[in-house]
Amino acid sequence: MNSRDDLTTPGKAVEVAPGVHWIGAMDPDLRTFDIILKTANGTTYNSYLVRGDDGVAVIDTVKAGFQGEFFARLESVADYSEIRTIVLNHLEPDHSGALPELMRRAPQASLYISKRATSMLKALLKPNQGGFEYQRADTGDRIELGGRTLRFLHTPFLHWPDTQCTYLEEEGVLFSGDIFGCHYCDSRLFNDRAGDFRFSFDYYYAHIMRPFKSHVREALALIGPLKLNLVAPAHGPVLRDRPRRYVNRYRELSAPSIDAEMGEDERSFLIFYMSSYGNTARMAESVADGAESVAGVRISLYDLEGGEVEPFADLIEEADALAFGSPTINGDAVKPVWDLLSSLTVIDLRGKVGAAFGSYGWSGEAVSMVEDRLRGLKLRVPVQGKRIKLVPTEDELEECRSFGRQVAQALVGEGGASRVFDMADLG
Amino acid sequence: MAKAKVTFQDIDTTVNVPAGTRVIEISEKVGSGIIYGCREGDCGTCMMQVVEGWNNLTEPSVLEEKILKENMAGRHNRLACQAQVLGDIAVKPA
Numbered sequence: 001m002n003s004r005d006d007l008t009t010p011g012k013a014v015e016v017a018p019g020v021h022w023i024g025a026m027d028p029d030l031r032t033f034d035i036i037l038k039t040a041n042g043t044t045y046n047s048y049l050v051r052g053d054d055g056v057a058v059i060d061t062v063k064a065g066f067q068g069e070f071f072a073r074l075e076s077v078a079d080y081s082e083i084r085t086i087v088l089n090h091l092e093p094d095h096s097g098a099l100p101e102l103m104r105r106a107p108q109a110s111l112y113i114s115k116r117a118t119s120m121l122k123a124l125l126k127p128n129q130g131g132f133e134y135q136r137a138d139t140g141d142r143i144e145l146g147g148r149t150l151r152f153l154h155t156p157f158l159h160w161p162d163t164q165c166t167y168l169e170e171e172g173v174l175f176s177g178d179i180f181g182c183h184y185c186d187s188r189l190f191n192d193r194a195g196d197f198r199f200s201f202d203y204y205y206a207h208i209m210r211p212f213k214s215h216v217r218e219a220l221a222l223i224g225p226l227k228l229n230l231v232a233p234a235h236g237p238v239l240r241d242r243p244r245r246y247v248n249r250y251r252e253l254s255a256p257s258i259d260a261e262m263g264e265d266e267r268s269f270l271i272f273y274m275s276s277y278g279n280t281a282r283m284a285e286s287v288a289d290g291a292e293s294v295a296g297v298r299i300s301l302y303d304l305e306g307g308e309v310e311p312f313a314d315l316i317e318e319a320d321a322l323a324f325g326s327p328t329i330n331g332d333a334v335k336p337v338w339d340l341l342s343s344l345t346v347i348d349l350r351g352k353v354g355a356a357f358g359s360y361g362w363s364g365e366a367v368s369m370v371e372d373r374l375r376g377l378k379l380r381v382p383v384q385g386k387r388i389k390l391v392p393t394e395d396e397l398e399e400c401r402s403f404g405r406q407v408a409q410a411l412v413g414e415g416g417a418s419r420v421f422d423m424a425d426l427g
Numbered sequence: 428m429a430k431a432k433v434t435f436q437d438i439d440t441t442v443n444v445p446a447g448t449r450v451i452e453i454s455e456k457v458g459s460g461i462i463y464g465c466r467e468g469d470c471g472t473c474m475m476q477v478v479e480g481w482n483n484l485t486e487p488s489v490l491e492e493k494i495l496k497e498n499m500a501g502r503h504n505r506l507a508c509q510a511q512v513l514g515d516i517a518v519k520p521a
Contacts, residue, residue: 116497351460351520375455375463378472382438382458410438410458419440419457423448426456 006187011072014189016238017171017230019051019148023058023073025066028185037207041200042185045070045094046234048175049077050168052145055084058109059166059175060234064097071098071105080105085143087112087150089177090163091120095234100125103132112137114154117162137164139222155179155219157212165223172229178208179219180246181233192241200236201246205253210346216254223247256318262298267411269297269353270315271404273325274304274334279359279391284325286397287357287386290404297321297408304336309343316344321353321411322379323404326366328358333366341373354379355407357386357400364389382410434517435459436478450475450507450518460520461507471498473507474521483514 007014013021028042045062047070056078062070074080083106088096091113103111113121115136125132137152153165158179166175182204186194209216224247231239231246239246262268271288275281281303288301302312316322324341326333354374356367367385374381386403388396429446433453437460442453451473454461464472471494477484481503487495491509504521 119493119497350462378462378464380458380460380462381455419438421440421442421457423442423444423453426442426453 007189007193008187010069011076013049013073013077016048016190016232016240017168017173020168020171020173020230020232021049021051021073021077022189022232022238023047023049023070023077025062025069025073026185026187027063027066030183030185033183037183037204039183039185039200041183041195041197043183043235044185045097046181046232046236046238047074047095047098048232049074050145050148050150051078052148054144054146056082057085057087057143057145057148057150058083058102058106059087059232060089060095060177061098061102063094067098067101071101081108083109085110085112085145085150087137087166087175088117088121089114089166089175090160090234091117091124092160092178093124095177096121096124099132110135112143112152114138114152114156114162114164116154116156117164120160120162153219153222155215155222157215158219159208159212165219167226172227174223174226174228174231174243176223176231176233178234179216180231180239180250181235182237184236186237189238190241191237191239191243194237197237201249202253204235205250207346209250210253211348213254213348216250220247220251220254257314262318265296267297267320268318269299269321269323269408269411270319271299271301271323271325272304272312272337272340273302274327274336275325275359276327276329276334277359279388280325280327280357282392282397283357283359283386283388283400284323286392286400287323287325287404287407290401290406291408293401293405294408294412294414296412299408304340309340312340313343313347316349317347319352321355321407322374323355323357323407324370324374326356326358326370328360328364328366331363331365333358333370337366337370341370341377344377350378352379353407353411354381355383355385355403356381357403359388359390359392361390380410383407431483431512432515433512434479434515435461436517436519444512446513448512450510450512454507454518459518461518462520463508466508468494468506468509471495471500471506474498474500474504475507475510475518476501476521477503477505477510478517478519480514480516483512483516485511485513
């Protein structure tokens, strides 16, 4: 942990705005968060206490193992009997861990969660049978604390369905949950005093928020008009110095990168392939030829042997259609194809068009396995995959052109004539 | 067994199915844009818009009603993994 100039004396709350205290916990030794995220600086679980004339609100709690630190800080600025309101902006266990004990100590308090959080609350707190009473909050709902008003902003999928933000109107403080957060533990607490956490901020966005870019943009539309004196996220430094910069950074990160590159009426169709004897490569070129013949579709062809996963994932995020060519080796698609297809969880693929093709020797399972994976990734697979036994003939390459054309037509909505099937014929 | 027509408007495709078939059993096979998550009625990913034949689907269960509500479903939305076809319908991704 970066520990010079320590503001976070054990057992003491830190005032971050008039009548608003940080009562969170430091976890400097954490190196891996949630299995998927690395952190070189640990993290913080930020919780806040807002004092009004008529009582106190607690916004978010901490991970279960850190509740001693959280309660000690809370007790330094308030008595449990003063707590009227508890808000959970996000129910993940690192923020809800101390909730059961807090509800036990402040049984008079009303719990506010987002309208999408109710089933999660029950599932998370299953061991606490009997459950809690709660209020469902939506955008625009307000709580009066006496001279202090908390207003809710419904910001779902950032990064769970339940996430919301809470805004303290009089002070211009946004309690943003995981939005604008990062895994960076620094006892100097504020962004203008902490070490350089820019990498952590971008890294957190890339792994946590990126799959939900369209939801980020919706949330920014709600947050944009707010007066912001302070952004108080649930992890990492409290953003008091020019907090609007972090909102703007999210705006940059959530904007499409190749909008200007692709024409307005143009759709991007990427074809990836891997080939051992050149057969799947020849198929790929023919698929590309066929697709190219459809107006409004721009084709890009990539040999997976010559690229790395991460830049390809960036390309895929902006594409409208994807085709994967893989030979079948030992009854499976080849590893570079799976490497790419298993690295797309940080990308929103929903509704993109997908397709698969490949040459095979005797069983040819790769194509249908890749198609299943594409469906699992929530792509639409409108045209049945193309398989060719070993070396493609000129006629078979023509079939590949036709396949590419059909996928491209599905992409631009030229389905041709209506189709009618019997279910029994669908296989 | 009684037959019904399921039309996927997004891809202009119709499938003749036996009554009782769930939409999930056919939509992926014909390449409709209806997409799936948990496939068991819990996540709301497969919400679809029923364009015609609203009354030709089985009634939503209490669980489906709850998930539709949580996902802010519109008036003619159903979950494709739950709804069973009883008569002719036309659907598209919500």
